[in-house]
Amino acid sequence: MDYKLLILSMACFCMLSSSNGRRAHLQNGLPVRAVNLGGWLVTEGWMKPSLFDAIPNKDLLDGSGMQLKSVTLGKYLCAETGGGTIIVANRSSASGWETFSLWRINETTFNLRVFNRQFVGLDTAGNGVDVVAVADTPTVAQTFHVERNPDHLERVRIKAPNGFYLQVKSEVLVSADYAGNGGWGDDNPSVFLLSISGGLHGEYQITNGYGPLLAPRVMKEHWSTYIVEDDFKFIKNNGLNGVRIPVGWWIASDPNPPKPYVAGSLQALDNAFSWAEKYGLNVIIDLHAAPGSQNGWEHSSSRDGSQQWGNTDENIQQTIRVIEFLTARYANSRSLFAVELINEPLAPGVSLDSLSKYYRGGVEAVRRHSAAAYVVLSNRLGPHDPRELLGLAKGFSKVAIDVHHYNLFSSIFDNLSVQQNIDYVDNNRTEQLSQITTPNGPLVFVGEWTAEWQVRDASKEDYQRYAAAQLRVFGQATFGWAYWALKNVNNHWSLEWMIKNGYIKL
The missing domain is CATH 2.80.10.50 (Trefoil (Acidic Fibroblast Growth Factor, subunit A))
Structure with missing residues (x-):
């Protein structure tokens, strides 16, 4: 027997099997390499402050x-x-x-x-x-x-x-x-x-600030220009396979959303799905703003900084109806990849009992219309056990747990050097991901991260090393990751700017 031929045949078979395995994995959409379309259908003023410039008495907004x-x-x-x-x-x-x-x-x-x-x-x-x-x-x-x-x-x-x-x-x-x-x-x-x-600059503030006559015109202009078809082409051409799109609860009432919200965000989301289908991208719908606000921040469209989501059963049922509306609308789109039930619920204001009740109802709502879409459960922020959702999630199929990792928003990062930040990613973030990655458990999704940090006067090479470390570590997440965000006036928060200027290579 020609052993050389046998070895060559076995090697070819292994390569073919490995290739087929990778192809099947990628055809399944995993791992997600996505970017958040933040600041688009849910306003965050810090991402584009000029949106608020023409509001009369713009320093006297809700909150x-x-x-x-x-x-x-x-x-x-x-x-x-x-x-x-x-x-x-x-x-x-x-x-x-x-x-x-x-x-x-x-x-x-x-x-x-x-x-x-x-x-x-x-x-x-x-x-x-x-x-x-x-x-x-x-x-x-x-x-x-x-x-x-x-x-x-x-x-x-x-x-x-x-x-x-x-x-x-x-x-x-x-x-x-x-x-x-x-x-x-x-x-x-x-x-x-x-x-x-203080003050907030979210969807409630901009629509109520401009009022019922001006707000529809301002928001329509924003929705039609901030994210366009060419952005989806750019995303596809730069090694990404998906987008995470934050939406607000009022979108389910379009074209007649409750005041002060205005109509039009649903049509913009329809456009996003059409572009995603054209360019072969997956869409993760992310309920970023829930009724009553799940964290009191502007990106959850809180009116005055209060956090009231989940306090009543009706509030939870209202949110489930939003999820059902969105899933039913896009269930037949080949680009619907996942539905994230809520973004960044904040503990202890949002109790684990309320969140678990909602997640059970939300998963059922998605499954009534789609067996294929993943369902993403967001970990609570604030004081909580990072593994608290594992037991709940094991009862469901095709679910992922979303964690957000920023080397920001905490005093522990204030004085870290470039290398210390990179070491924190390599060591601490790796450990944090491993804590919630279990055999036969839910997948893990780093739904938000950025290459910005607290380091002052960092060089381009510093940013490149830091971004590369996060790509390396978050690339181990079994569901994948999504950068925050595609566009931002703050350059290092903008993946578009980071790619075009050579700070990140995918």
């Missing part, structure tokens, strides 16, 4: 923190005990109780929410003019008009619904009974110095 200092007393207004009683004017510095979160009605009219979530209003149960914070829901009695000095915008007067201005009579008495003008000087008890603390 902005208003602090008011009396010019006559030199003290800040404060919701005594954080809410539930009177408004006082006796604080020398401003913090939580002295900050009023805005609910914007229009560019000059607002509700003011206090620390304990009550709303500032008139004491309708008393004399009708004293200012209190006792209402759980805003009505006309909790609606105020803010007048700004056109020459000094930080000087404001606040008109109450009874037609009178708020004035400070003493440190413990603020009332709405100042009728005169009195000018803008330091002797006028109705004048306050305004400062803004």
Whole structure:
């Protein structure tokens, strides 16, 4: 027997088997090498700040923190005990109780929410003019008009619904009974110095900020230009095989979404599926913003920083209906690869019980329309056991657990050197992935990562080494990874810029 021929035949057979195995794996869409289309169908102002430029009084958006200092007393207004009683004017510095979160009605009219979530209003149960914070829901009695000095915008007067201005009579008495003008000087008890603390720039803020007349035009222009067909061609030509598309819960009500959201994001998602099919890309639909907000951040379209998702069964069922709508709509598309049930639920505000209940219902909703699509369960952020979903996930087929890995947003990264960041990726991230990668368990997906970090004045070579380390480690994730994001005004957050400028090679 010709042993050389036998060895050659066996080698060819092994190569063919290996090739077929890889081909079958890739035809199955795994591992995912994707990019997030963030900032498109769910607004994140930090990614494209110019979107907000034309909003009147753009510093007074929903969720902005208003602090008011009396010019006559030199003290800040404060919701005594954080809410539930009177408004006082006796604080020398401003913090939580002295900050009023805005609910914007229009560019000059607002509700003011206090620390304990009550709303500032008139004491309708008393004399009708004293200012209190006792209402759980805003009505006309909790609606105020803010007048700004056109020459000094930080000087404001606040008109109450009874037609009178708020004035400070003493440190413990603020009332709405100042009728005169009195000018803008330091002797006028109705004048306050305004400062803004924090603020959100999400979908709620941009649509409510522009209002029902301008918002539809602004958003349509954004949706039709920010992500276009050529972007999908670019993605395909640069070694990627998929996109993760963040969407908001209101998309299921298009073309008549609840106010202040506007119609059109569903048509943009339809376009994305058409382009994905044309260029052979897989789509992961990601419910990035759930009703009530699952984390209180702008990218979940929180109105004022509060986190209320999952608090009621109706809220959970409403979210399941959104998942069912999206799956049913795209189930027949060959590009529908996965549905991510929710993005970044934050512990402990979102309980594991509520999340588990939702995940069970969400998986069932997807499976009613698609046996082929993967279902992605997002790990909670904040204090939690990173393996807490493993038991739940084992009861389902074709599921993955999404973890997000940024060398940011924590003080542990503040002073790390270039090499220390790379070592952290090689060691800590590898260990973190191995913790949740189990035999016959769910797949693991690094759904968000970026080549940005806290290192100052890093060189191009530093960024290249850092990006390469993450590609190497996250490439071990059994489901794959998705870079955040395709486009961003901050260059290192933009995969498009990173590729075009030679920082990342795929």
